[in-house]
Amino acid sequence: MPIAEEALRAAKVLHPDEGFMPRPSKRRVITVANQKGGVGKTTSTVNLAAALALHGVKTLVIDLDPQGNASTAVDVDHRSGTPSVYELLIGEVTLVEAAQASSQSDNLLCVPATIDLAGAEIELVSMQSRESRLKEALTDEALAQLDVDYVFIDCPPSLGLLTVNALSAAHEVLIPIQCEYYALEGLGQLLSNIELVQKHLNRTLTVSTILLTMYDGRTKLADQVTQEVKNHFGEVVLKTIIPRSVKVSEAPGYGQTVLAFDPGSRGAMSYLDAAREVAERGVEGKQE
Numbered sequence: 001m002p003i004a005e006e007a008l009r010a011a012k013v014l015h016p017d018e019g020f021m022p023r024p025s026k027r028r029v030i031t032v033a034n035q036k037g038g039v040g041k042t043t044s045t046v047n048l049a050a051a052l053a054l055h056g057v058k059t060l061v062i063d064l065d066p067q068g069n070a071s072t073a074v075d076v077d078h079r080s081g082t083p084s085v086y087e088l089l090i091g092e093v094t095l096v097e098a099a100q101a102s103s104q105s106d107n108l109l110c111v112p113a114t115i116d117l118a119g120a121e122i123e124l125v126s127m128q129s130r131e132s133r134l135k136e137a138l139t140d141e142a143l144a145q146l147d148v149d150y151v152f153i154d155c156p157p158s159l160g161l162l163t164v165n166a167l168s169a170a171h172e173v174l175i176p177i178q179c180e181y182y183a184l185e186g187l188g189q190l191l192s193n194i195e196l197v198q199k200h201l202n203r204t205l206t207v208s209t210i211l212l213t214m215y216d217g218r219t220k221l222a223d224q225v226t227q228e229v230k231n232h233f234g235e236v237v238l239k240t241i242i243p244r245s246v247k248v249s250e251a252p253g254y255g256q257t258v259l260a261f262d263p264g265s266r267g268a269m270s271y272l273d274a275a276r277e278v279a280e281r282g283v284e285g286k287q288e
Contacts, residue, residue, distance in 0.1 A: 021052055028151070028171060030208070043252075047267075053105040059108055060111070063078070067113070159190065164201070175210050211238050216244045
């Protein structure tokens with residue numbers, strides 16, 4: 001019975017101790033990037049992180065978007081004056097000093113973005129090693145001190161210095177692509193920028209994961225886009241597709257991830273499945 005099945009899965013979200021996800025064979029630093037706005041970048045960052053955290057995996061979210069939506073969704077303080085990613089980039093605080101615990105899980109940490117980040121791109125221009133300020137802050141020692149298995153970096157919807165910092169600091173890129181008409185527009189530019197970063201700043205960077213979002217099963221177009229993306233990117237595309245969902249959209253307004261806001265919803269279940277796929281890929285032999 002589908003309803004009984006859904007209830008069982010909702011119970012697993014509410015009582016995650018019964019369904020632990022595997023820890024990765026080595027720490028994964030994943031930048032979530034797409035210069036198009038409204039593709040589910042922040043939503044995917046916080047919900048994947050929350051799903052892993054709820055299932056026993058220690059996870060850190062770095063909010064690199066001046067809008068601070070990821071900080072809001074995981075319910076951490078990001079008022080002006082709070083130690084944040086801005087102070088981290090300019091070297092005023094350490095990673096350990098800037099990281100806060102989320103109220104939603106002991107395993108979920110966040111370095112928040114405050115309004116101070118809005119002018120950071122201009123300030124960074126004149127700084128030494130401006131493209132790798134974040135990389136310098138995310139030392140192995142600092143990450144070991146926080147004892148995190150995953151780091152998710154949420155980027156602003158642009159290809160500026162903040163996004164370059166995120167790409168320089170990561171091992172992997174996760175690209176959310178919405179199942180809509182202009183889905184692949186601008187993707188070439190993002191991939192070119194990733195190649196430039198690979199060539200000049202971070203040789204180990206790979207596009208490891210594509211996540212299809214905002215799928216509307218009522219339209220033929222959604223299936224066409226899905227097929228096109230799978231044909232183009234092959235194995236890196238997650239099998240799980242995130243549906244268009246009112247609950248997913250509403251959750252940040254309540255300062256929550258969808259897993260905290262409505263754990264039984266389709267959106268929560270989909271992010272749970274996607275996180276499990278990400279976790280399984282991180283186990284030895286499956287990681288890209």
